[in-house]
Amino acid sequence: MRPMLIGAPAIEPVSLAEGKSWMREDASDEDQLIQALIVSARMTLEAYTRRFFVTQNWRLALDDWPQSLSATSTLIIPYAPFQTVTAIRVYDSDDNAQTIPAGTYRAPPGGDGGRLIFTAAPIAPGRSRDGVEIDVTVGYGALASQTPEPLRRAVMTLAAHWREKRGDDAEDALPKSVMQLAAPFRRERLA
Structure with missing residues (x-):
């Protein structure tokens, strides 16, 4: 990441x-x-x-999803205090971003790091570098x-x-x- x-x-x-x-x-x-x-x-x-x-926004860029990630899998967001995921984008081989629908994952707020819980297997990226972007909001508050x-x-x-x-x-x-x-x-x- x-x-x-x-x-x-x-x-x-x-x-x-x-x-x-x-x-x-x-x-x-x-x-x-x-x-x-x-x-x-x-x-x-x-x-x-x-x-x-204090509240700030970060983007995590991944080349690909972890190999063990599937439907009902959890991806740990290593930032604390975690507030929310604001967007997840996956890039295809033509560098077009596809936004992952919010209904296919949950991101319960948590103190010592976030958890991104998928309810459906996420689509695989088509490009080899930075194929996945996860935007998060973190911090104790505004x-x-x-x-x-x-x-x-x-x-x-x-x-x-x-x-x-x-x-x-x-x-x-x-x-x-x-x-x-x-x-x-x-x-x-x-x-």
């Missing part, structure tokens, strides 16, 4: 005003830097926890307040750490305080 971001978050889990307050910054001359640090901290912590903090508070605190702490340490040699690891805030939400890789 190759992931592609197709709809970036409309908001960050921490606003510029919240970030500035956390950093005790009143002036506006570093607003652009602070906003960039908030975005970078969110993306870094999303990678660390393997979770998406509002910053829907992101768990420890993760919001981790974003602010990491952004403040980077601002304070800018120009210094970067550390390879996340600061211990950030890891402690994010650790309860971290999804371990299975294989």
Whole structure:
């Protein structure tokens, strides 16, 4: 599966005003830097926890369906928190997309990853590369307040750490305080 971001978050889990307050910054001359640090901290912590903090849309591209997939089979969507599948397309040998009818699969919302349950065997793709596209919506929610508070605190702490340490040699690891805030939400890789 190759992931592609197709709809970036409309908001960050921490606003510029919240970030500035956390950093005790009143002036506006570093607003652009602070906003960039908030975005970078969110993306870094999303990678660390393997979770998406606010609603965003992703496309999974597969060359083909897994060999074991048939009617009543389940395909695991590796993103958390999973909200919904918005579209599934299969490409034929002429690169024409055929949308899979929503009635032939179910995608119940789930916290630690989604499940795509087929009620009929999906059609096989006709092209050898990226023959299947699955569009999904993931994240805790569309509002910053829907992101768990420890993760919001981790974003602010990491952004403040980077601002304070800018120009210094970067550390390879996340600061211990950030890891402690994010650790309860971290999804371990299975294989």
